[in-house]
Amino acid sequence: MDRKKIVIAEPKGKLGVLIPGMGAVTTTFLAGLESIRRGLYPAYGSLTQMGHIRLGRRDENRQPLMKDVIPLAALPDIVCAGWDIFPDNCYEAAKHAGVLTPEQLDPIKDFLAGIQPMKAVFDRRYVRKLDGPHVKSGATWWDKHLQLDEDIQKFAADNGIDRMVMIWCGSTEVYMEPSAVHQSIEAFERGLKDNDEHIAPSMVYAYTAIKRGIPYINGSPHLCTDMPALIELAAKTGAPIAGKDYKTGQTLMKTMIAPGLKARMLGIDGWFSTNLLGNRDGEVLADPGSFKSKEVSKLSVLDTILQPDLYPDLYAKIHHMVRINYYPPRGDDKEGWDNIDIFGWMGRKMQIKINFLCRDSILAAPVVLDLVLFADLAARAGMPGIQEWLSFYFKSPMTAESVYPEHDLFIQLTKLKNTLRYIIGEELITHLGIEYYNYFD
């Protein structure tokens, strides 16, 4: 492959992080960010902060911290703002979310209480289980887009911001398929002015960001940027885009375990996954429209990892079921069960049971941090449009139209690290390793 010299602009000045939706994931992210900045915790779970990257041959033993060799924005330079349909400041919202303990929140109360959401672009048709008072009025989507744009300009001016990234941490909207209004920039802009019902609030946020060349990340499973109009707009304005649906919890486990079973040519008859979830996300997902967005995102994972068309004897007959049960007593402390019916040599059947008592937002918060830093890096490296190398973080990775998404977590990690090596001008690592032996001399 011809290597082009890539010039990465230095991460000078402040990085503004714009967040639609300031619930459990956002407040956990913000609380962690500030606690890390104050030296209260290491950045557990964050590849950008704790991960090392091997450079060069294995016998060179060069394994620096990623952040020491990749020009990422520094945490003290991050300034955050966002929107929500509830006016609570982020301290109140964090208490409501119940992910972190008072002992963890109180030392950073001043910081969290100082972040007050701006009024949201919201419409109950797209998130049927929620309603809140803190919303923008305006006759059309276009009017609301202009108001969002004003919010962004004001935030940047008030805080002396140099660059921005927008990351969706709002609720999951109802399932939609791309339609005529999503096919071109012109159709989409007409749709904004005509208040087209196939445009959802998340798309208005995304359009506003991408129009200004601001990277946009979709953390939910809904359609949002997954359409020709916004992909075309991103190519035009230079905005990196990535999505969708943060890979945490059960799907994270699935993308670790399924590649292992497949690597050893073990067959699977069935994979039944069920969850208890008691937070607001769980409540939203109790609506069949929002659940459908999530279900599609969760189900696609196994098919692409297992490739039943290539391995019909092992995977053609798999029963894959996913359930999410809204069970309020659990709050954010999710409980997931997986029952995997597998078979091996001479068809003998075996079972694997996984009981994951996870905290979704604890898994999602470092993903938000890494995505923000990498999306900003992509913008400074001149990489517009879809960032497939960030699929490591998503349940339904966005890819070029010509390729299927890669779901195997370990291939995704290799892809991510090789992309980083590529853009900083280091050798790619194939893991061939034959250079340490003299088989063919």
Ligand SMILES: NC(=O)c1ccc[n+]([C@@H]2O[C@H](COP(=O)([O-])OP(=O)(O)OC[C@H]3O[C@@H](n4cnc5c(N)ncnc54)[C@H](O)[C@@H]3O)[C@@H](O)[C@H]2O)c1
């Ligand atoms: N927690 C995880 O591990 C995880 C994993 C993958 C995806 N996600 C997705 O991330 C999103 C956030 O999850 P959460 O647990 O923080 O949910 P949450 O319900 O705690 O927070 C979502 C917030 O978004 C707000 N909101 C809804 N529509 C909005 C709009 N149009 N504009 C501004 N704010 C809006 C809600 O009022 C709420 O405060 C969800 O879509 C969820 O599916 C979360």
